Amino acid sequence: MTATDREPEDVGMAAEYALGVLDAGERRLAESRLASPVFAAEVRAWEDRLHPLTDAVQSEPAPEGLWPRIDASVSAVSPKAATAETSGWWRSLAFWRGSTAGMGALAAASVAVVMVQASRPDTPAPAPAVQQVQAQPPMVVARLAAENGPTVFIVAYDPMRRTTLITPLTPAQANRVHELWVIPADGTPRSLGVIGMDSPARYAVPEPLQALVGGDGTLAVSLEPMGGSPTGAPTGPVVASGPLSRV
Amino acid sequence: MPSSGEPFLKPRFVSPEVSAPLEPLLRRVAEGDRDALESIYRHTSAKLFGVCLRILKDRNEAEDVLHEVYVSLWRRARSYDEAQGRAVAWLTTVARNRAIDRLRSRAASRETATVEGMEFADESPSAFAHMQAAQERTALERCLAELDERSRQAIRTAFFEGVTYEQLAARWDVPLGTMKSWIRRGMIRLRGCLET
Numbered sequence: 001m002t003a004t005d006r007e008p009e010d011v012g013m014a015a016e017y018a019l020g021v022l023d024a025g026e027r028r029l030a031e032s033r034l035a036s037p038v039f040a041a042e043v044r045a046w047e048d049r050l051h052p053l054t055d056a057v058q059s060e061p062a063p064e065g066l067w068p069r070i071d072a073s074v075s076a077v078s079p080k081a082a083t084a085e086t087s088g089w090w091r092s093l094a095f096w097r098g099s100t101a102g103m104g105a106l107a108a109a110s111v112a113v114v115m116v117q118a119s120r121p122d123t124p125a126p127a128p129a130v131q132q133v134q135a136q137p138p139m140v141v142a143r144l145a146a147e148n149g150p151t152v153f154i155v156a157y158d159p160m161r162r163t164t165l166i167t168p169l170t171p172a173q174a175n176r177v178h179e180l181w182v183i184p185a186d187g188t189p190r191s192l193g194v195i196g197m198d199s200p201a202r203y204a205v206p207e208p209l210q211a212l213v214g215g216d217g218t219l220a221v222s223l224e225p226m227g228g229s230p231t232g233a234p235t236g237p238v239v240a241s242g243p244l245s246r247v
Numbered sequence: 248m249p250s251s252g253e254p255f256l257k258p259r260f261v262s263p264e265v266s267a268p269l270e271p272l273l274r275r276v277a278e279g280d281r282d283a284l285e286s287i288y289r290h291t292s293a294k295l296f297g298v299c300l301r302i303l304k305d306r307n308e309a310e311d312v313l314h315e316v317y318v319s320l321w322r323r324a325r326s327y328d329e330a331q332g333r334a335v336a337w338l339t340t341v342a343r344n345r346a347i348d349r350l351r352s353r354a355a356s357r358e359t360a361t362v363e364g365m366e367f368a369d370e371s372p373s374a375f376a377h378m379q380a381a382q383e384r385t386a387l388e389r390c391l392a393e394l395d396e397r398s399r400q401a402i403r404t405a406f407f408e409g410v411t412y413e414q415l416a417a418r419w420d421v422p423l424g425t426m427k428s429w430i431r432r433g434m435i436r437l438r439g440c441l442e443t
Contacts, residue, residue: 012434015431015438016430016434019405019434020302020347020405020409021415021430022411023351023413024352027347047336049441050387050406053387054339056407059294059297060296061292062296062310066292066314067285067292069314070314070317070318074284074318074321171307
């Protein structure tokens with residue numbers, strides 16, 4: 001087939017679709033015609049012809065929080081998610097643990113404890129090496145999710161360092177900040193501070209709150225005015241929450 | 248071991264796009280290998296983010312598009328047909344199409360409000376400093392240079408910004424039919440030139 005044999009209309013629309021000048025309705029029309037191998041090949045040929053133009057577009061580092069978001073999403077949609085959800089969760093943990101200096105030994109030991117417990121749930125007596133690890137205060141983690149929604153923060157508290165490592169999986173909001181709260185058994189939220197949304201970061205936990213974060217309460221994140229809640233209690237909508245659990 | 252005052256983590260994904268063969272990684276992604284997906288992300292996300300940002304002119308929206316693109320790559324890597332072409336071109340095209348779809352779904356008022364006042368990299372040939380497909384780029388540039396000025400400018404703007412015929416016509420202040428004829432004529436000449 002030579003160029004002159006092709007439907008002019010087809011060639012035109014394929015070129016226009018690849019170039020990106022069609023409006024929404026015309027794009028839908030073009031996409032409905034991609035089922036035709038001839039039209040699809042025409043579109044692909046145009047895409048290949050034009051692709052070198054993208055070399056002229058300046059690269060821009062993607063926002064740092066994006067990969068953790070993608071990583072969390074693919075763990076939810078993977079065909080293997082049903083059987084490997086736990087390992088997916090641990091791989092997420094491994095991601096930020098691995099990228100943080102100084103936590104390696106404790107983190108690895110904590111994972112070992114979990115794996116031993118998970119694989120032998122009915123075995124009360126752990127091996128000696130594991131027992132030694134359990135003498136350390138346990139790590140505490142919380143996965144904070146929107147109601148019936150995706151995970152939007154991962155918080156890990158390291159009692160040895162008395163710090164939390166917070167991984168935001170959602171973008172910052174204009175003119176608002178995300179503030180983290182711990183809600184212990186008495187039900188009164190205590191502020192742990194405003195979360196930097198650009199990247200995973202470590203935060204010191206004030207002494208009076210360390211026992212609460214290391215306990216059995218809940219963490220929650222609310223949207224607050226710039227600078228954080230003016231009252232010391234949450235004033236905005238709660239965007240995510242999740243229980244603390246020792247690992 | 249310090250217990251406070253930790254600095255923010257250093258960015259992990261600032262490396263520039265690298266011309267790595269993506270096909271083997273795509274095969275691994277199709278098998279459910281998340282490390283392979285991360286490798287692809289590291290190699291391609293800066294370019295894809297640049298392309299989407301150029302079209303959407305909004306970092307949050309460009310980020311959302313990239314999120315969709317890589318998740319959909321994860322789900323659909325099996326459907327990628329190596330015979331169809333280079334993986335980078337394929338991935339860029341997917342991202343660009345999604346960005347254009349998103350642009351189309353915006354309210355018209357918002358579009359015109361954000362189009363102006365944004366400064367982006369020079370799209371003239373002098374900006375072609377870091378390119379991977381030198382020969383093809385040269386051929387495309389040579390053929391674009393043969394077009395008349397208006398067709399060339401309209402085609403470039405359409406490609407980089409993903410704007411419609413109507414918006415181009417408004418920007419050049421010419422009738423819609425005139426703009427369509429500039430672009431269609433230019434595209435036909437472009438194809439003829441590239442096929443010789």
